[in-house]
Amino acid sequence: MSDILKSGVDVKKGVIIGIFAAKGGVGKTTFSTNLATLLAKRLPNRVLLIDANVSVPNIGIHLGILNPPVPIQSVIEGEAEPEEAVIHLNFGLDVIAGRFSVEGVSRVIDWKGILTPLLSKYSVVVMDSSPGLGSETLSVMRTSDLAVVVSTPIAPALAGTLQTIRRLERLNVPIACVVVNMVMGKPYEIPVSEIRRKLKGFDVFEIEADHKVPESIA
Numbered sequence: 601m602s603d604i605l606k607s608g609v610d611v612k613k614g615v616i617i618g619i620f621a622a623k624g625g626v627g628k629t630t631f632s633t634n635l636a637t638l639l640a641k642r643l644p645n646r647v648l649l650i651d652a653n654v655s656v657p658n659i660g661i662h663l664g665i666l667n668p669p670v671p672i673q674s675v676i677e678g679e680a681e682p683e684e685a686v687i688h689l690n691f692g693l694d695v696i697a698g699r700f701s702v703e704g705v706s707r708v709i710d711w712k713g714i715l716t717p718l719l720s721k722y723s724v725v726v727m728d729s730s731p732g733l734g735s736e737t738l739s740v741m742r743t744s745d746l747a748v749v750v751s752t753p754i755a756p757a758l759a760g761t762l763q764t765i766r767r768l769e770r771l772n773v774p775i776a777c778v779v780v781n782m783v784m785g786k787p788y789e790i791p792v793s794e795i796r797r798k799l800k801g802f803d804v805f806e807i808e809a810d811h812k813v814p815e816s817i818a
Contacts, residue, residue: 616715616725617776618652618744620768621751622760624731627781628750629653630813632728633662635748636693639724644692646723652740653730654709657698662817663689671699675714676707682714694722709736711743733767741771750779753789758798765802777803784809 619635621628636649651659651672660666670685675696685696715725727744730736741747747768751761761778768775778799780792783806796804 614719614723614725616719616727616743616745618727618729618740618747618773620729620737620741620747620749620764621731621757622733622764623751623757626731626750626752626757627807627813628731629658629662629728630817631748631750631779631781631807632726633659636724636726637691639726640691640693643723645688645694646721647692648686648694648696648718648722648725650696650725650727651698652711652727652736654698654736655730657700659695659728660697660699663695663697665695665697668697668699672696673699676709678707682718686718709739711739715743733763738767738771741768741773744773747773747775748777748779749775750781752782753780753792753795755790758790758795765799775802777805779805779807781807782809783807 617635619628619632632649636647640647649659651657653659654673654676657672660668665687668685668687670680672685674680675682675685682696687695687697689695711727719725727740729740749761749764749768751757765775765778780795783789783792792804792806
């Protein structure tokens with residue numbers, strides 16, 4: 601993870617880092633949470649993690665915030681100010697979490713408007729986007745200064761990764777790195793060395809699968 605932090609992430613300046621994955625279940629939210637936590641260790645109280653997966657928010661599950669007093673949906677709907685939604689965790693990380701709802705939001709998401717009053721307070725904002733390439737994800741892409749793309753070493757996930765990279769390039773969003781997550785070394789996996797060849801020009805990092813990760817969320 602420390603190598604990933606060195607890959608284009610300038611923590612001396614305010615920067616919005618979008619975390620993306622075309623396919624669900626690749627560990628994007630776990631990665632977002634761990635990245636924000638590590639950054640917060642370097643910059644206590646200067647890192648904000650936002651659950652931008654508005655339709656199916658999961659950041660709260662990872663951090664034990666199951667019923668946020670002011671969820672991100674209330675901010676999007678104009679029912680609350682962004683500052684009201686910030687939850688201060690005791691290890692130096694600030695979070696805006698979401699609530700579970702079948703209704704969704706009725707407004708187009710204006711992330712720039714939401715983040716404007718917050719950016720002066722934070723060195724880094726980490727946004728955990730929705731999986732896929734729908735409107736929620738694209739709104740985060742258009743807001744991000746820097747992107748990290750998360751995948752697993754299997755063909756469907758990597759196909760989605762290529763689509764995600766192309767879309768980010770069209771939007772002129774710099775890609776800090778591609779993270780190949782949950783690597784187990786199984787015969788059906790595409791070797792990380794081959795993935796690096798296919799993604800020549802991008803920094804590709806590998807994270808091995810660890811049974812302790814799902815245990816920590818349970």
